[in-house]
Amino acid sequence: MILEEDPFGEDVHSACTLAEEKKLEECGGEFKFKGYARHIGLESVACNERRPCPPRVSLYARMGLHRYNWLKGRKFELSRVGRYVKTIGSAASTYYMTLYAMDMGGGGGGGASLPPETCFEIAVSEYSANCFILFCDIARIQGEEDQTKRRRKRMDTHLPEWPPVNPLYMVEKSEVQEHDEWIRLYVELAVAFDFPPRGGGDFEILDVAMDRNDEGLDAKNATFYISYRDLDDARLGKSCHRIATVRRSFDEDSGNFYLVGGSEFRTEGSSYMHRPLSI
Structure with missing residues (x-):
């Protein structure tokens, strides 16, 4: 190559x-x-x-x-x-x-x-x-x-604001189970880039929502909101409810596949989002 x-x-x-x-x-x-x-x-x-x-x-x-x-x-x-x-x-x-x-x-x-x-x-x-x-x-x-055509367009590094302004579409539990491998991958990637750094962790997927439903989970351009429970934090008595936000994009012309994401966690009376900055 x-x-x-x-x-x-x-x-x-x-x-x-x-x-x-x-x-x-x-x-x-x-x-x-x-x-x-x-x-x-x-x-x-x-x-x-x-x-x-x-x-x-x-x-x-x-x-x-x-x-x-x-x-x-x-x-x-x-x-x-x-x-x-x-x-x-x-x-x-x-x-x-x-x-x-x-x-x-x-x-x-x-x-x-x-x-x-x-x-x-x-x-x-x-x-x-x-x-x-x-x-x-x-x-x-x-x-x-x-x-691959070796041409790439400039990436959009923005993520939608949290909480989202527009209504989200909840994904059926059966679909979440069917696509468990890549949904868990998205969460693992978000956790890997957390700050301060965290380990791989043990977590339970609770719910998955997305910003569109015309193509379902196979949508080539969509944002996913994955609610999960951090079992390591739960065992320590810490706040354990988190949300990973991941935007997936695909450039049909070049075949380039993009993932941009961040994670949000809640504490008493506040929340914090670790997300990419606009570059």
């Missing part, structure tokens, strides 16, 4: 040194890079039992699989991340991941055996450091032809 453009027209994420390109080839990286830039480097990391994959990288891998499943109508679930290459030299990074997933929708296996692992190539980029503003422009099974 040749990277040619940054999201906003600057040739930043596109380049690496020739030495780094050689390093990638030697370590078996499936993504191909070209060019040269003194201020951008690449760090290649193999994930294994001795060096487990960082939790945030696993979340980014699941985000890429979510994009693939959502567009293709599949049910791949992450098995493991084999290797990732991270851009360095900037506070916000792009992660190029080679990972393995299993099709839980009947794509293989028989009887009680697990389906075989399928190798994916996924790229997820951070728009700004320590903010839940992410985009994914590559999510494919290894060997598939890349149809």
